[in-house]
Amino acid sequence: MSEDTGVLARDLALRLGDNQVLRGVSFGIEPGTVLAVLGPNGAGKTSLLKVLATLLAPTGGEVRVLGRNLRDAGAALRRLIGYVAHQTFLYPQLTGWENLYFWARAYGVRKAGDRAEELLAFVGLELHAHETVRAYSRGMQQRLALARALAHDPRLLLLDEPYTGLDRRATDLLDVIIRESRPQGRTVIMTSHDPTRAIRASDTVVVLRRGQVALLADSRDVDPALVDDAADPSGGRMVVQ
Amino acid sequence: MRWRTAFTWLVFLSVEISLFLAFLYAPPDVVLGETQRIFYFHVASAWNGLLAFTVVFVAAVAYLMKRTPEWDRLALASTEIGVVFITMGVVTGSIWARFAWGVWWEWEPRLTSSFVLWLMYVTLLVLRNLVEDPDRRARLSAVFGIVAFVDVPVVFMSIRWWRSVHPVVVEAGGKLNLEPPMVLALVASVISFTLLYLLLLMERLTISKLEADLADIKRTWKERTSGVE
Amino acid sequence: MGAAGAVGWWPQVSALLWKELRSESRTHDSFTPMLVFAFTVVTVFGFGLKLAGVSLRPVFPGLIWISTYFIGFLGIGRSFAGEKAQDTLAGLRLVPADPSYIYVGKLLSNLLFLSALEAVSIPLQFALLGVEFTAPLLPFAGVVILGTTGFAAVGTLLSGLATHTRAGEILLPVLAFPVLIPAIIGAVQATASLLGLGNALDWPKWIGMLAAYDVLFVAVSLVVFDFIMES
Structure with missing residues (x-):
């Protein structure tokens, strides 16, 4: 893992008011790869993306994006990030x-x-x-x-639930953008609650559950049908093969 | 908590002493007679209003830099107490105006400035009530606390200039010839009111702390009883 | 694919200003209501005071500034309203520049709208309320510009603050008027002095005070604006 070009989160924590939204989230991805962040509603997917987009400041841990520390990179880093939120x-x-x-x-x-x-x-x-x-x-x-x-x-593209409510043409466009990102060395991180599609499009999968990493695995090793179990707070079966 | 009790008694004693000095020890004013005695409380209240708002400013700046709820609680406590003191300052000033100048209100620089001050910090309390999220409330009220405080000297100066431009309507009675016992009574009032401010501030902070602790306990309880893990 | 340019500040200010002017020219959301309200206010003053047989000249400096500020709140209160629908304010915060560019861009566009409005509303008030314009033009224009700048500086900042409260933009006049009192005093006194009401030699002093007020509140706003923008 080259620390200097991808995205690396170490023990990331985020507290919003009274809620501990993210606790001890750690993962790392290579540049030019695609990461899918999965998990049920309220697991902290959107908050994680907002932290990476510099909209929310983490309350603990360390995040390195494209070789720079998120905390003190500021405007220079924001120039390298593209963000598609729920709002357009x-x-x-x-x-x-x-x-x-x-x-x-x-x-x-x-x-x-x-x-x-x-x-x-x-x-x-x-x-x-x-x-x-x-x-x-x-x-x-x-x-x-x-x-x-x-x-x-941007060198890092953040997509929050990009497939939600897309028509056919927009879905195809999104697939093209993600596919073309790899040869261009652009890193993509997307959240989704549709495991099948997200796993197919990604190289790495992170499943969040109550603000914690429940599963971090290579996309090829993950069975979409079982991700729901890993994300389910009451189930909790780990599914790495 | 023993020193707290001791301090409460000290405040009580000093207020008693200043009451004695203001009502019995200091002689009545040559022109205004007994009514002049309100002056001691008027000055002490107004001074404490200013002190309280300075504390609000310091707490607001500290909050924006440190982001810890303690600073916001200090800002809130000092705003509330400051509003009480500045209200007393304006009301006693109005009573003073009634007897010194024969009208309940006069657009006199200090009185007008105090009134504008009162308006700004009441607005700050209104603002606090209109923001639900605690972090956001602390942040926005800190910003307004800073803007208001920066405005205070400008308000004072502009009103002073404005009034000095116009023919002076009221001057008699505005000048005070203070005899030494009067000065002593004034100093005692200011000191005892300042001590009272500190005591009220500590009490208000204790209440805030308890409220925050209670909210914490409630939350933990909810998590314990609802959580599966 | 195109390359990203340098990190700056003025490019962002000018881009935002362009966006505000383009939006306004398309929708007329702010300017038209302000202009219509200006006519309404003058008419109401006319009915309320002129027809009652009150001589308006002595109170005219007060009238003109109170009405200008009231009309101004209508437009300035909407400074951030257009950024809510698609959470574009979050988008603006992600732009690679110090967030104060948002304040400056909005302040400049507000100043342009207010100046355009005053170019119509102030002559209108003189004409319809029957007050003869006897002031020297240049100092009078200076007072109008400085009084408007102070209003816009405080108004833009507090408009951003008000949009984040439960009451929304309705809160703006409540927050802003106490803070604006020195600006009101300065603008009214300078106008009175220039119209030959009160001391005719006073206006340079008030212009100085207005300028100091403007500089102070633009500076304070630049420092604290960032704290308002956090979600």
Whole structure:
């Protein structure tokens, strides 16, 4: 495991108000690989992603992202991270082009206008570039949200429940983005409560249960049907073969 | 807890002494007569209001840097007590105005400034009630506590300039010729009120601490009884 | 694929300003209600005071600033409302720049909206309330700009604070008015002095005070804004 380029969490803890959301989470992944974070609702998947995105500061432990300590990396690190959250981070009153142009500029991308057009073509929205996002279908909005997260060509892509509610076309696009990440050396971390799909798309699987790592394994060794058991608080069968 | 009891008695004693000095020892004012005696409590209250809000500011800055709930509890305690003192300051000032100047309210610099101060810190208490999440409440009220405190000298200065610009309506009685016994009574009032502030602050912090402990116990109990692990 | 550029601050400020202006030009969510409200306020003052036979000139400096601030709250209170729907505020925080860029971008766009509004509302008040404009133009414009900047500096900060409370933007005037009292005093006194009400030589002093107020609260806001933005 090269410490300097992937993502490495050591004994990560997060406390939100009265809730201990994450406790002693440790895992490490190589750059250019795909990690799936699985687990039931409330296991801490979204919170883990928010920590990695620098939206929440961990209350304990250490996280190294792309060779830098998350705690003191600041703006320089945020430039390397792309994040797709539950919300799209899009302005409904602006057009698709305007949204991408704004976010590209905000991330300091040179020639943001060209970049916006390039991205619109990549996600197949070039014909709708000058319609307001409010008029987009949900699937189109999600494709635009993916394009938004890619605006600054991030080295780490965080996807929170990316498959939820996607239409066919957006699902295919997502598969392409994940597949193309590996040769580009881009690291991808995604959460999902759909084990089958997530395990197929990933190289490594982490199952969270009540804020703790219940299972950390190579995706090829994990049977999707058994992940639910590992995540189930009352079951608790470990399924590494 | 023995020293706490001792301190409570000390505060009691010092308040008694200052009451004696203000009502019996100090002579009545030449112009205002007996009504001038409210002046001792007025000054002491207003001074403690300012002291309390300074503590709020320090606690707010410390909270934003350290993020420990103790600093927020100190900020809350000092805000509440400060509002009580500044209310007393404004009310006694108004009574003073009634007898010194013949009106219940005069837009006089110090009185007006105290009133603006009162307004800002009552607003701070209102703000606290409108945020549920404890961390967020502490954070947002710390920010407002800092903004309000930074505003205090500006408020004082602008009101002073404003009033000095206009023809002075009230000046007689504003000047006080203090005799030595009066000075002693004033100093005693200020000291005893400051001690009272400290005592109230400690009591309020104890209550806050107990409230926090109780919430902790309730949570642990809930986790123990509901958890399978 | 394109390359990410340098980490900065002004690029983000200008991007945000562009976004605010583009949104506003598309929806007119802030400016139109403010402008209509400006007409309403002048009409109400007219009915309430002018028709009652009160001479408006002595109270005009107060009227003009109270109405300007009231109208201003309508727009400035919405500074962060548009960032709620898709949690774009979280998106803005993830941008590689010091979060104060959000404050400065919003402050500048608020200043532009308020200036555009005042360009209409202030002449309107003079005209409809029948008060003759006798002030020297340049110092008067200076007072308007400084009084507006102080209002926007405090308003933008506290608007961000108010959106994170249960009451939302309704809380903004409650939070902001006590803090704005020095700005109100300064702006009203300077305006009175310039209109020949009170001491005609006073206005430079008040302009100085307003400028100091503006600098102070922009500086304080830059320091504390980050704490408001945490989710």
